[in-house]
Amino acid sequence: MATTEDVKKLAALARIRVEDSELEKFTSEFDAILDYVGQLEKLELPKGEKVKPTLRNVMRVDGEPHAAGKYTEKLAEQFPARDGDALVVKQIITHD
Amino acid sequence: MTKANEMTIVEAVRALRARELTVRELWDACSAAARAKNPELNAYLEIFDADDTAINSAQKRIGDGDAPLLCGIPIAIKDNILIEGKIASAASKMLANYRATYDATVIKKLKNTGTLFIGRTNMDEFAMGSSTEHSAFGPTKNSHDISRVPGGSSGGSAVAVAAHLCIAALGSDTGGSVRQPAAYTGLVGLKPTYGAVSRSGLIAMGSSLDQIGPLTKTIEDAHVLYETIRGIDILDSTTIPDGLYGVLASPKHLRVGVPWRLLENGVDADVLTTFNTTLAHLTDTGHTLVDVELPMSSHALAAYYVIMPAEVSTNLARLDGMRYGLAERGDTLLEDYIKSRTEGFGEETRRRILLGTFVLSSGYIDAYYKKADAARAVLRREYEKAFESCDVIAFPTTPSPAFKFGQKSDPLSMYLEDIFTVTANLTGMPAISVPMGMVEREGKNLPVGIHFTAPHQSENSLFAIGEAVY
Known part of the structure; x- marks a missing residue:
């Protein structure tokens, strides 16, 4: 059983706010979903050796890099706030 | 002659080469239909203005006689596939103003062939849903009955094709998002083998499950579009080379496996009757039926609703x-x-992020995520085993035809929509939905689909059996 406290905690972990007005509904829906996927807990899987996945090399050789700054302006255009080519964010560490 | 916008890709290709139609006329016919019908259907989030340069150059290539098949054909693109310079919002408030800074690999490939892009289509937010009701920009309506959903999440792409507002479309399929809307709108929908089509430039939902696939009016069209977009890509290390899974012969008469036990409950009687009639037609034309057992399928949806949200919560953290x-x-x-x-995420998106956060959290990861992952491996082995006795596996794409808006308002009943389709995403195998007939609901005829799964990289078997359905 999920409690409203559980949902609040998950929301905090996921950097999302669930409003108090939605909390009951979210929790009961959450419970129904967990109840359904909970069938996995009781599921007996056939024993036997774990099959190793077949691995293949997907790495590639470093190619010629693109010219520095080629995409800078395009990407910077999407910034919510910019200072030249830099992205402006709030100060995280203060000296207070 | 068929109206230009009502043509299939193959018909349009022929008409363009026979000089019965110009690229401009074909574009104008699709664009006019899209602009006329979109206020009612909401299939498109944006209808693009004509790109004169692209239209003229396509016409010239056709005139020169060396144009690829898709040259000059207007197709619609799901709003989670990036086209450089265009908005790609994934139908979310979060990305409402996001302009793509590069082309998805599939778009690059289509641009090389001279394909035209007519607009970006509506979808469930970040491809999460089975009805387009979760779009931040209002739902898309099913052109067969506007009181019903078109399915989802690629519902906008499906309706754009079904209502002839373009010639064909691309969608993406994480748990059935191409095949279920194809079934609900009377189209062909293909989910290729995982790794067959590059995911570079597809806004990620569940990275181990996502594939881009075509929504088309015919099998032939799906084949053309698939051949154009597929191929190994340096920008997506999960793409696979041809023949990775060995080359399987595609015999003339296919052995069709049917998991009868899974169809005993929950499928509407008239959907099952249509399914049986279609199977009878297949045996009449020389194909054979084989009983298959896929017991782990009963747990596939539960495994999917653990693995998918886990990947969603990770992907959307950015x-x-x-x-x-x-x-x-x-x-x-x-x-x-x-x-x-x-503010940016809608209710369903937030729900799945929370669910994903939960199944990955310490204390639950073994009971949920790891167990689901193990069940996924068993499911895959069951399918591989079943394919020793058959070439394709068949069941109805959905247990019922399109449902009404608001009918599945609790999340779990919406999730159950994917019950048959998710297995192909979990196993990575290719699957197709093909129209198999109509069933009547409240005086309206609604399309239903038959679903075939094939072994990895055996798309050709899907096209062959799909052609046999007609």
């Missing part, structure tokens, strides 16, 4: 209001994140 997308601001950096994500 959307934080910092570098692009919606940027709400509070007093602290933490508040910036929380406000942006809470």
Whole structure:
């Protein structure tokens, strides 16, 4: 059983706010979903050796890099706030 | 002659080469239909203006006689596939103003052939849903009955093709998002083998499950579009080379496996009757039926609803209001994140992020995520075993025809929509939905689909059996 406290905690972990007005509904829906996927807990899987996945090399050789700054302006255009080519964010560490 | 916008790809290709039609006329016919019908259907989030350069150059290539098949054909693109310079919002408030800074690999391939893009289509937010009701920009309506959903999440692409507002479309399929809307709108929908089509430039939902696939009026069209977009890509290391899974012969008469036990409950009587009639037609034309057992399928949906949200919560963590997308601001950096994500994500998206956070959290990861992953491996082995006795596996794409708006308002009943389709995403195998007939609901005829799964890289078997359905 999920409690409203559980949902609040998950929301905090996921950097999302669930409003108090939605909390009951979210929790009961959450419970129904967990109840359904909970069938996995009781599921007996056939024993036997774990099959190793077949691995293949997907790495590639470093190619010629693109010219520095080629995409800078395009990407910077999407910034919510910019200072030249830099992205402006709030100060995280203060000296207070 | 068929109206230009009502043509299939193959018909349009012929008409363009026979000089019965110009690229401009074909574009105008699709564009006019799209502009006329979109206010009612909401299939498109944006209808693009004509790109004169692209239209003229396509016409010239056709005139020169060396044009690829898709040259000059207007197709619609799901709003989670990036086209450089165009908005790609994934039908979310979070990305409502996000402009793609590059082309997805599939778009690059289509541009090389001279394909035209007519617009970006509506979908469930971040491809999460089975009805398009979760779009931040209003639902898409099913052109067969506008009181019903078109399916989802690629519902906009499906209706754009079904209502002849383009010639064909691309969607993406994580748990059935191409095949279920194809079934609900009377189209062919293909989910290729995982790794057959590059995911570079597809806004990620469940990275181990996502594939881009075509929604078309015919099998032939699906084949043309698939051949154009597929192929190994340096920008997506999960793409696979031809023949990785060995080359399987595609015999003339196919052995069709049917998991009868899974169809005993929950499928509407008239859908099952249509399914049986279709199977009878297949045996009449020389194909054979084989009983198959896929017991793990009963747990596939539960495994999917653990693995998918886990991947969703991880993929959507990058959307934080910092570098692009919606940027709400509070007093602290933490508040910036929380406000942006809470404002930007719709209810279903937030629900799945929370669910994913839960199944990955310490104390639950073994009981849920790891167990689901193990069940996924068993499911795959069951399918591989079943394919020793058959070439394709058949069942109805959905247990019922399209449902009404609001009918599945609790999340779990919506999730059950994917019950038959998710297995192909979990196993990575290719699957197709093909129209198999109509069933009547409240005086309206609604399309239903038959679904075939084939072994990895055996798309050709799907096209062959699909052609046999007609």
